[in-house]
Amino acid sequence: MKQKIFTFLLIAAAGLTACKKNDSNQPDLREFDEQKIQAYISANGLTGFTADTTKDGTGTTGMYYKIISQATGDTLKYSDNISLVYTLKSFDGKYVAADTISNHFYGYLGQLTAVNQLTGFRLPPGLQLAIHNLLQYKGSSMRVLIPSRLGYGVNGFGSGSISNVNTRIAGNQSLDLYVHVISDQDIYDEQVIKNYIAANNLTGYVKDPLGYYYKIVAPGTGAIDEISEFTTVTTTYTGYLLNGVGFDTGSATTATTLTPYSLITGVEDALQKHASKGTSISILIPSSLGYGAGARTSIPGNSVLKFDFQITDIKQP
Template identity: 60%
Template sequence: MKQKIFTILLIAAAGLSACKKDTVDQNIKEYDETQIQNYIAANSLTGFNRDTVGGDTTGMYYKIINGGTGAPLEYSDKISFVYTLKSFDGKYTSSDTILNHFNEYVGHIEQANLPKGLQIAIHNLLKYRDGSMRLLIPSRLAYGQRGFGTGSISNANSRIAGNQSLDYYIHVINDQQVYDDLVIRNYMTANNLTGYTKTASGLYYKVITPGTGNVGEIGPLSTVTTTYTGALLNGTFFDKSAETTAATFSPGSLNGIEGLVPGVREGLKGHAAKGTSISLILPSTLGYASSPPTGIPVFAPTRFEFQITDVTN
């Protein structure tokens, strides 16, 4: 008899627990839907569709900007994409597509601390390379009750608060070299940079001060003394160690000319000499590509400024 009573109590407790969970799930769905509808109205957003793939369960809203090309993306496909995001409360904004760059498998998006909703949307809604969309992710498919980041939510851009829905823009890159060239040209236009020459490889260079030596004198066996800086196109310097104190690149070592990234090698060997000041803007394929050192995002175009003080062979 006692065993039967205990069993009945367990079943009743399980039933109450299930009812409570369903109520919580329903409440957060209603909360997210209200958040999204209010956000759409407050920002006068138009052209958004509700995600109904798989039975209208995600609560996401999306707008395809560019439909993309090729075969539909699978979770096992490795992709490269850039993105921007902001929380609905306006306290977190991340709009730098130089830094916000993902390069991994579709199925690993969530493992990279990006929202589960983003992974679902790229696979089910955007679907193609070279596609772009704007996406409104409900909090339950974003960072949930705990939010994301460190510090106080009162400090702008330090933390995404709990139960915050997110506004994403995503562009899946199809051809990295084409995308990088567009980024570089936009960067030069925005910063009024003129006088650059584009080589067949995609390198942009500008000789600011012609050298006293002969162009072509820098080669694999050259010892080159130079001051230089290296920066991302968002203005962040990743190398200023030799800005005022000259560095020397010597043959037969990892720090020789042949140890530099391809775009810098091309620029110095093909267009510089002793006394030359030269500016180089590299697409990521001529820079650090998918394996950059710490402080440089994957597939980030870069800019170098060199002042060659001495060349010996």
């Protein structure tokens, strides 16, 4: 009987040992993320990435980064107000947000991970750490690979099935991000407008001294100075972001009346200085002459805008 009990205990002990060994062979989350990042780097032929050695309490962050351009000056603090554009892709490729026209953030660096009240989206904590610890300066850009535990964790982010494309980031997905922290918004907007003109092979646009670009698509029949800030203008018009997303298209075919003084600065100035009855005019407006840093329902903060106006009638006050 003693022999049988001893034999049973040996078998049980061996079983427990096997279980422990099997458990120890399972990677923890840090190891899991590291394996995924290394596989991603290899599969995509990425070069020039550096492991972040910043300590996060239980080790290093596990992020890998590549500085594309780095400016100098005062290092960024969490209390600093910043404007940035970004792209984001999950490692499985099922979530891709690559549009830097719509992917804007403006606010305190320390609030970067807060939920955007207009879109419901929030940026991952790893990006906040990377900007603060690695990128450090306004006017700089980087690409960073963020482990899932500094991304959206085990639960992921978004709505719908994980099989859907661009609606949900699956759990335990590491992230590939590009970020550019803007130093001078006016200079950045100017380059955005120039890039847009070049990419679309546009011609005929002239830069007004105020800072916007305009093109007279069809000249008017009246005098250029006949529109004042209080003139009632009858027009059809459209407003778009430079990615082609319309934010004001309801008056594209239905005439509406407006007065320049009630419009954003870029439109008000362009209509008064370059338009008359019968004019068709296209305007590319930097954010400082548009809605500025404040985001609206369909307009991110610091957005360059495109307006097209066809003026059919004017009435003097």
